[in-house]
Amino acid sequence: MEHPDYRHIAQAIRGTTDWDDAVPLPFPHEGADVYNLAFRSRQAAHLLGQPGYRCEAHGHSYAAEPASDGTADCDIKDNLEFRYPFLRGHSAAGDGTRSRHLIILLHGLNERSYSKYVPWAYQLWRQTGAAVALFPLSFHVNRVHPHWGREIKQHLGRRQEVSRNENVHAFNSVLSERLDTHPERFFWGGLQSYGDVVDLVKQIRSGQHPYVDPEAQIDLLGYSAGGYLSLGLMLADEGGLFKDSRCVLFASGAVLRSTHLSTRLIMDMACEISLMKLFVRFTMRLASPRLAHWLADHEEGRWFRALFGEESERPRLEARLRELAPRLLAIANSNDDVIPAGAVLNTMQGLHRDTGVRVETLALGVHEHPFVCPDYEQRDRRFITEFLDVPVMGAGFEKFIAAAGGLFKRG
Numbered sequence: 001m002e003h004p005d006y007r008h009i010a011q012a013i014r015g016t017t018d019w020d021d022a023v024p025l026p027f028p029h030e031g032a033d034v035y036n037l038a039f040r041s042r043q044a045a046h047l048l049g050q051p052g053y054r055c056e057a058h059g060h061s062y063a064a065e066p067a068s069d070g071t072a073d074c075d076i077k078d079n080l081e082f083r084y085p086f087l088r089g090h091s092a093a094g095d096g097t098r099s100r101h102l103i104i105l106l107h108g109l110n111e112r113s114y115s116k117y118v119p120w121a122y123q124l125w126r127q128t129g130a131a132v133a134l135f136p137l138s139f140h141v142n143r144v145h146p147h148w149g150r151e152i153k154q155h156l157g158r159r160q161e162v163s164r165n166e167n168v169h170a171f172n173s174v175l176s177e178r179l180d181t182h183p184e185r186f187f188w189g190g191l192q193s194y195g196d197v198v199d200l201v202k203q204i205r206s207g208q209h210p211y212v213d214p215e216a217q218i219d220l221l222g223y224s225a226g227g228y229l230s231l232g233l234m235l236a237d238e239g240g241l242f243k244d245s246r247c248v249l250f251a252s253g254a255v256l257r258s259t260h261l262s263t264r265l266i267m268d269m270a271c272e273i274s275l276m277k278l279f280v281r282f283t284m285r286l287a288s289p290r291l292a293h294w295l296a297d298h299e300e301g302r303w304f305r306a307l308f309g310e311e312s313e314r315p316r317l318e319a320r321l322r323e324l325a326p327r328l329l330a331i332a333n334s335n336d337d338v339i340p341a342g343a344v345l346n347t348m349q350g351l352h353r354d355t356g357v358r359v360e361t362l363a364l365g366v367h368e369h370p371f372v373c374p375d376y377e378q379r380d381r382r383f384i385t386e387f388l389d390v391p392v393m394g395a396g397f398e399k400f401i402a403a404a405g406g407l408f409k410r411g
Helices: 006-015 115-128 146-150 152-160 173-181 185-205 225-236 269-281 289-297 299-308 311-327 341-348 380-385 390-408
Strands: 025-027 032-040 052-055 060-063 081-089 099-106 131-135 212-223 247-250 328-333 358-362
Touching (some): 006 025, 006 032, 006 115, 060 289, 081 115, 146 152, 173 185, 173 269, 185 212, 185 225, 185 269, 212 390, 225 247, 247 390, 311 328, 341 358
Parallel strands (some): 212 247
Antiparallel strands (some): 032 081, 081 131
16 A cells, blocks of 8 residues: 655645635645535534524424533534535546545544544545545534634643543543533534534535535445444434445444543543433433433434443344444454443444444554554654554554445445
């Protein structure tokens, strides 16, 4: 596998501020074009801060749910209007070519940059010929409030004052404080991301996407948190939008109760405890009426509960996994302490190992940077600035791309 200058590509994307949907960054030596396409989320009605809420499907109204820690979630403009990188083969300007195959790549929790995903997107395109959309999750990457980055010291200071807290770090302080204060954000942000991807696919199917054919094959690759979103999309298959899609879950798929989310790169311990209390231990006791309704009476909510580890939903989950098995692949990491490989097997292959879902296990680096850092003893700088350690992790990366590309390629 040849490796171009990924850093050059990533820096060019980050360094370009004046984007036009019709004008890509050309990388003719690599044979690729990268666009940064505008998108507007239509899912703000779910977010905290609304004066009231309405479930039209069931005819229920709910009281206001204010955010107690600053700007209302529903008013953060950067989360509602943003751009996403779109990589495809280089084409002559204005030739009108639309891709017949698209891979939507969904990233992990507490991600601040697309940079580490540039090698993934590039090699997936080289392997399959598919265009690749790097789509940001709610309140991640470029969908964050600009003030958060300028206030990290204040967030960190408050997290350090939380009694008996562990894994407190500047990297995770903003997300930890936001989710610890309002753990329900974990679901509402996920629901917004779910709706955004559904809307993106609807845009394509209606012929409104400038670079993807309405009849294109659309596949999903979800890493970590993005894997749960990808699997949720496949499980629910809203409107049949994903009935022919294939999906790769990477370092993802274990039920939430079997994960260990507290690390200096994801969230601190107090935050993890708050999430586990709400979504695993005492869900219906702690959930607001609106959240309880969504988790009990909405298809998306029930699948989320199944992936949280709700045992009453296990038979339904395993039955659906059997249906999806030919179009699913889970890639687990034997060195992953956050989402352990054994826990991925337990969920994806089922209690009796009879779902038929294929799970491949690779020996990679740590969960957050599987192709860069072999352990957590690495300097902080490596976790932020490096994309791919070819001498140490290149073989594992190539196996990952070969496995994913093998599922995505047709014929």
